[in-house]
Amino acid sequence: MNKTDALIIGAGPTGLFTAHQLKLIGLDCEIVDNLDKIGGQCIELYPDKPIYDIPAVPECTGEELTNNLINQLKPFDIKFHLNERVDEVKKDNNNWIVKTNNGKSFSTPNVIIAGGVGSFEPRKFAPKECEKFENKSIFYSVRDKNIFKGKTVTIFGGGDSALDWAVELSKNATVNLVHRRDEFRAAQATVDKVHELKKTGKINLFTKYQMTEVKGNEKLESIDIKHDNDEIKNIKTDYVLGFFGLIMQLGPIAKWGLNINKKTIEVDTEKFETNQKGIYAVGDICTYPGKLKLILSGFHEGALAARACFKLARPDEKYRFEFTTSSKTIKDRLGVKSD
């Protein structure tokens, strides 16, 4: 069980700056995120897109913003728990017991939800029966490529993940690559490589096709794919991989007893606390009259929620407001010299 003054759910810009605010006022914190990297939507959805409305930063990309926020956290020791989705939040006297899908648990008086639009999950195939084979013969990511050796693998998608895996797996497996149109959005070099492998018969390419059906009882046997002109083909395959990117889903948050309004969590504007004492929501996931879904609003909300955490984490102390320009205590925490 990890004990901490505050647990932040979500390592996007709001979560990162909230951690900074907590550390500045002398509280410790840990951060959990379902993605395998820090940065949230900024990294997952628009790493290369320029942002123009961060105060005092005329222009920066999602990736630059993330890197700058990580740099700002350098003076502090903050534990990140990536690839972990928070599944359960339960009250235990004055603390919240938080559990993740991989079995990590935390005990903390303060939980700050900085979860954006929820957790990123892979987009799945449309046919309902695909669920039956999920994680057995249908996958949305590759954990162990060795299972495909000598087998037939059908890969769906037109981006880098789909094409990179098609190229890689074609070394040891029979690969079918299926995509809904002729154009691919993967790196040109990979697209060229796929066309080359198609010529030498290493990859079977099916474009303008989408999956309509999966067949098999215990074991996946074949799939039906349908062309834009309605022609249907049946392909025998041992495995199916789908790479359609990620989608954000509120997921388990909906079950924590919070007041939810259209996929957002209702908070007050003093502490950004939810209807549950000690659980706060900041950034895109919170809502209140006048809420603006801007990164700068998330920074403000995180700063206030951090101060609210102090009371529950240090019930016997009084919080004193201080400026970073003048406070010796804060400068010590930052590891910079006082004048």
Next chain:
Amino acid sequence: MAKITYITQDNQNHTLDVQNGLTVMEGAVQNDIPGIDADCGGGMACATCHVYVKEEWLDKLPKKEDGEEDMLDMAFEPKKNSRLSCQLIVSDDLDGLIVNIPSKQG
């Protein structure tokens, strides 16, 4: 101003007057039309404002940019008449537009 009809998953028609300059996505979200999630808020980064445009409107709409077709790769059951509603800016020319909202956004 344009009259836009959104046909939701339950086959209900919702016809609304949408102001010029807003997107077809914003018209839906501001009027609580269910089924258009628009998770990224109109940044062409998520494909959760996917709609099917009535065939006769396909050629009348502004052409897709590359980024839109790329995002549609990720949409749930994309078809030839798929568009991202955040990329359709309302003008008088769109008066009478009919869009179907897919059964799911992801």
